[in-house]
Amino acid sequence: MVNNHPILTVILWLILAPFLGGLLVGIERKISARMQARVGPPVAQPFYDVLKLMRKENLVVRKSQNFYIQFFLAFIIFTAVLFFSGENILLVIFSLTLAEIFLVLGAYKASSPYSFLGAERELIQMASYEPAYIISGIGMYMAAKSFYIRDIVSFNRPLALYLPGVLFAFIFIMAMKFRKSPFDLSTSAHAHQELVKGVTTEFSGRTLALIEIAHWYDIVITLGFVYLFFAGNIKIAVAAAISAYLLIILIDNTFARLRWQAALKSCWFTALVFGAANLIVLFYILG
């Protein structure tokens, strides 16, 4: 991830990340279809979808709604730059949060009841997963003695040994980031009615394509966090990120959607009980 040519690596990752994310979504759709005894779409289907959306008419309620989505994508890309250049992990988390805020603002701007509901649920989701992110950042600092991702990556032992509770809390909220059951409250990764589509309801054409590309970056960054937990060994780390993704697909296909109260409570419970307990134990062990 970080080597002798940091700028080159970052540019390479910026180009590679959406392709990787799109491919992961394609594989997910194939695996999900197989789990439901269907053939499923081709693996490249997400790319076809986005290229099609680029050619569609862009219906707009208010012009500024698309403006906010451009900021959403810009800040997701900025987050990716920070992440892949090995910058401060807290900065990555805050930048990611800011990007999501632009999505929420865009949804509010569209002023449709479905969009409003989606925006409110997105805020609740952010409140739900934010503690797990922060605790992950703090946990990595306590173990690796640095907030910088380049130091966390070069830490010689897998962080998961120090942070099993934090890792559990992080994997718990991953379904929310991937917009999958049981936590697909604000919008779902799958095709749905307006109420479930939430934040993306009022977006069409090119803007919807931008949201989809931002989602691909988001997937790669989130899996990058799982990678960091096992960063000592590249093979194990990649295997861990892939198995975390497969786990989320399995959960998506076996669970129903939860109410937002249950989502908020369960996410905070895992983050504050398993995550925080892990940090307290780590504090006393490492002295």
Add this chain to the structure above:
Amino acid sequence: MSYLKKSPWIIHYNGSSCNGCDLEVLACLTPVYDIERLGVLNTGNPKHADIYLVTGTVNTQNKEVVRNIYEQMPCPKVVVAVGICATSGGIFADCYNVSAGVDEVIPVDIYVPGCAARPELIIDGIKDAVILLEEKEKLAAGGVK
């Protein structure tokens, strides 16, 4: 190359249908026919859709809804009338409150007859709709020959 062909997303609206055609539309999504293998998604959201499937008769109560959904869809878009009630009003055509087909309310491109329309025929209709989507895009781009 046009990618419209590879990812047609549909929205399905049920007029005052007997649910026969609706179930056949849903049957297209089940493992037996699995229309998603062709990239088709049942979006249920007009702003994300390319193909508009209407089943059942259109009457005085729901014709505004049918028109509203049609107008919310981004271009290029194709309307497919599924089942005999949607194509011509069927046995209800003479009723005082029923339109003799969806085409009295919105322009219909593809007609899929049948009572109920077979899933194979619906898939065939979507296939034709996809070709028409491409043609409509060419027309919109000013490439009329």
